[in-house]
Amino acid sequence: MGSSLQRFQSVLRLGGSARDIMKTKLVYASRCLREEYKRTLSSLFDAFGSVNTLLHDGCRVLVKPNVNFPTRERGVNTNPAIIESLIQLLMDSGVDEVAVGEGSGIESDTSRIFKAAGYDEIAEKTGVRLIDFDSSEKVKLDVPNGLALKDLEIPKPLLDYDVLVNVPVEKTSICTTVTLCLKNLMGTLSKRYKVKAHLSGLSQAIVDIHKAVKPELNILDATVGMEGFGPISGTPKRTNWILMSRSAVELDSTVAKLMGIEPSDIEHLKLASEQGLGTIDASEIGLSGIDLSKDSSRFAVPSSTPNVPKGVYLSLGETCRNCICPYNVAIFRIDKDQRLPDLKGLEILIGKNAKPSGKRARTLAIGNCCKPIQDKVDCYVPGCPPPGILIGDSIKVLCGIEKEPTRYMRIWYELMKQIAS
Ligand code: SF4
Numbered sequence: 001m002g003s004s005l006q007r008f009q010s011v012l013r014l015g016g017s018a019r020d021i022m023k024t025k026l027v028y029a030s031r032c033l034r035e036e037y038k039r040t041l042s043s044l045f046d047a048f049g050s051v052n053t054l055l056h057d058g059c060r061v062l063v064k065p066n067v068n069f070p071t072r073e074r075g076v077n078t079n080p081a082i083i084e085s086l087i088q089l090l091m092d093s094g095v096d097e098v099a100v101g102e103g104s105g106i107e108s109d110t111s112r113i114f115k116a117a118g119y120d121e122i123a124e125k126t127g128v129r130l131i132d133f134d135s136s137e138k139v140k141l142d143v144p145n146g147l148a149l150k151d152l153e154i155p156k157p158l159l160d161y162d163v164l165v166n167v168p169v170e171k172t173s174i175c176t177t178v179t180l181c182l183k184n185l186m187g188t189l190s191k192r193y194k195v196k197a198h199l200s201g202l203s204q205a206i207v208d209i210h211k212a213v214k215p216e217l218n219i220l221d222a223t224v225g226m227e228g229f230g231p232i233s234g235t236p237k238r239t240n241w242i243l244m245s246r247s248a249v250e251l252d253s254t255v256a257k258l259m260g261i262e263p264s265d266i267e268h269l270k271l272a273s274e275q276g277l278g279t280i281d282a283s284e285i286g287l288s289g290i291d292l293s294k295d296s297s298r299f300a301v302p303s304s305t306p307n308v309p310k311g312v313y314l315s316l317g318e319t320c321r322n323c324i325c326p327y328n329v330a331i332f333r334i335d336k337d338q339r340l341p342d343l344k345g346l347e348i349l350i351g352k353n354a355k356p357s358g359k360r361a362r363t364l365a366i367g368n369c370c371k372p373i374q375d376k377v378d379c380y381v382p383g384c385p386p387p388g389i390l391i392g393d394s395i396k397v398l399c400g401i402e403k404e405p406t407r408y409m410r411i412w413y414e415l416m417k418q419i420a421s
Helices: 006-012 018-024 037-048 080-092 112-114 117-127 181-188 192-198 203-211 248-258 267-274 321-338 368-374 388-398 407-420
Strands: 023-032 060-065 097-104 129-132 140-142 151-155 162-167 170-174 175-180 217-227 236-245 283-286 313-316 347-349 360-365 377-382
Touching: 006 097, 023 248, 037 217, 037 236, 060 080, 080 097, 080 117, 080 162, 080 217, 097 117, 097 313, 112 117, 112 129, 117 129, 117 347, 151 181, 151 192, 151 203, 162 181, 170 407, 175 181, 175 248, 175 321, 181 203, 181 248, 181 267, 181 360, 192 203, 192 407, 203 267, 217 248, 236 248, 283 368, 321 347, 321 388, 347 368, 347 388, 360 368, 360 388, 368 377, 377 388, 388 407
Parallel strands: 023 283, 060 097, 060 162, 097 129, 162 217, 170 217, 313 347, 347 360, 360 377
Antiparallel strands: 023 236, 140 151, 170 175, 217 236
């Protein structure tokens, strides 16, 4: 099944309009109620043209979920029950092998996170292999027309499998507004290239990854997502959808709209469409099974209004939300620990042309835009943007809340050294 007539019938069956068949960019969606993951995925594959559209005899499939935190709390990682249902469907269709692979954050132990998040259990039940990308052999891959990243360092299994299926969960993100299909591919980079991506301009780096690593299929877990200070400190939000598309860009822009966010306000999506990786223009994307005007449910996005605690002086140059939001979450976490009084006398500088006042006891500059003043401040945190954890830990060390550089800081700067050498 794959002809336009069959696709036309599928679109109509899932509730799309006849006009949608004229559009070549298709996103399929299905409500997922009562945890009927296998039935929902199966109906999406039917609309898509059956699971066999993607697969061939002897095919080996690598599934890439988003598994970054050691928890089973809903909305944080891709729901393991969805991955289990997907594995069963793939196996029923006669593929040779299915594996699940992930490389979590720069300080994370992916194998431990797999276990804590419930992935070990699904591997045991289904017999699939779990691949910790961090302990896999690495290979270099050129990025055609790469702007921030000219090459990637990725785990070799990514090249060994025939089909890559990308299965993120729907979340907001302090560094990139949302983390969906495109951002999920950051998990395919080695730890030092994750740091390199932040240093080289994260939004463009995300686009560059997609120029070299292209999933054959994207499935988005929008059953329970996360809003607010995602991807770690946000609030779970239930929306009960699963969506599927060949195109990560078109699926992400559809889901952004579903979350009440304009795709053109998301830097990496805008760049991806400008660089020809897909469209973010809703009028060009054929939807089946969903009506965005009725089904959207607004997600709270991380606030881009800077939070300035009492006693702190904030010097803003020309800045953007991608630096302000991680700064805000760093302050939010320090506030949660009731250590805000320790920040008294601190000056924080963010953005191009920010200038130290020369009147404060301690100065901290955040982001690549502040590189020209790095020698004029007590602490400079590089990155475009730097991760919120790095900003928070740097503030804590500068203000004496932490006596020594934290584990995260030590790993980050060691990886930075490796990139430079
Ligand atoms: S370093 Fe500059 S451009 Fe990059 S996120 Fe920060 S303010 Fe924006």
